[in-house]
Ligand SMILES: Nc1ncnc2c1ncn2[C@@H]1O[C@H](COP(=O)(O)OP(=O)(O)OP(=O)(O)O)[C@@H](O)[C@H]1O
C-alpha cells in the first residue's frame with residue numbers, strides 16, 4: 001500500500017538533513033507503529049508524505065498503491081486516499097467544522113469522479129460518526145478546531161478520518177493530550193476502520209495506545225532512519241527500558 005524507499009529529506013530553509021534514508025512498507029490491512037526519540041524525524045516523515053511545503057526530497061521515493069506520491073499536490077494525495085491526523089491540528093477560523101468536512105469529502109469524491117454526497121446523507125453520517133467519538137453538535141458547528149481543547153482537536157482529527165475513509169491513515173501522536181476515556185474512543189474509531197484494504201501508520205511515544213490499537217509491526221526511528229523493526233514486543237521493550245539499549249545496539 002505505502003512504500004517508502006531510501007527517502008532522504010532536507011529542510012528547504014536551512015542546510016539541514018532530517019530524513020537520512022527511510023525504508024518502510026505498510027501493507028494493506030496492517031497497522032504499523034513508529035516510535036522514537038523526540039526530534040528523530042517522525043513528524044517530518046508524515047509531513048513529507050502528505051505534501052507540506054518546506055522540504056526537499058534529495059533521494060528516494062514514496063508510492064501509494066504504486067503511484068508516486070511525491071509528484072502530487074497535497075489535495076491529489078488526499079484524493080488518492082492518504083490521510084494525516086496532525087500532531088498539532090490547525091485552527092481554521094471562519095470555516096465551520098461541518099462545512100469543512102463536507103467540502104473535503106466532496107472535493108475528494110469529485111477528484112475520483114464520484115457524485116457529491118447529498119446534504120441529508122452527509123448530516124446523517126456526520127451525526128453518527130460524531131456520536132461515536134462523543135463530539136457534540138456544538139463542536140460540529142464551531143469553526144474548525146477554534147477554541148477546541150487539546151483532546152477535542154485530536155478527536156476531531158479522527159472524525160475527519162472516519163468521514164473520509166482514507167486508504168492510508170497516518171496518525172501523528174493522536175494519543176497525546178487525550179484523557180483515558182478519549183483514548184478508548186479514538187482507538188475504537190481507529191479499530192472500526194481497520195480493514196483488509198486499509199493501512200495505518202501510527203506514530204506514538206506510548207505503549208498505552210498500542211494496547212488499544214494492536215500494531216502488526218513496530219518501528220523505531222532515530223536520527224532520520226528506521227533503526228529497528230519488530231513486533232508489538234518492541235513497544236513494550238521501549239516502555240520498560242527507553243531507547244538507550246536499542247540505540248547502542250545499532251551504534
Ligand atoms: N523548520 C525547521 N527548522 C529547523 N529545524 C527543524 C524544522 N523542522 C523540523 N526541524 C528539526 O527536524 C528534526 C525532526 O523533527 P520532527 O518534528 O520530525 O521530530 P519528531 O520525531 O516528530 O519529534 P517529536 O517526537 O518530538 O514529535 C528536529 O530536530 C527538528 O528540530
Ligand SMILES: [Mg+2]
Nearest residue numbers: 042043044087
Ligand atoms: Mg512529531
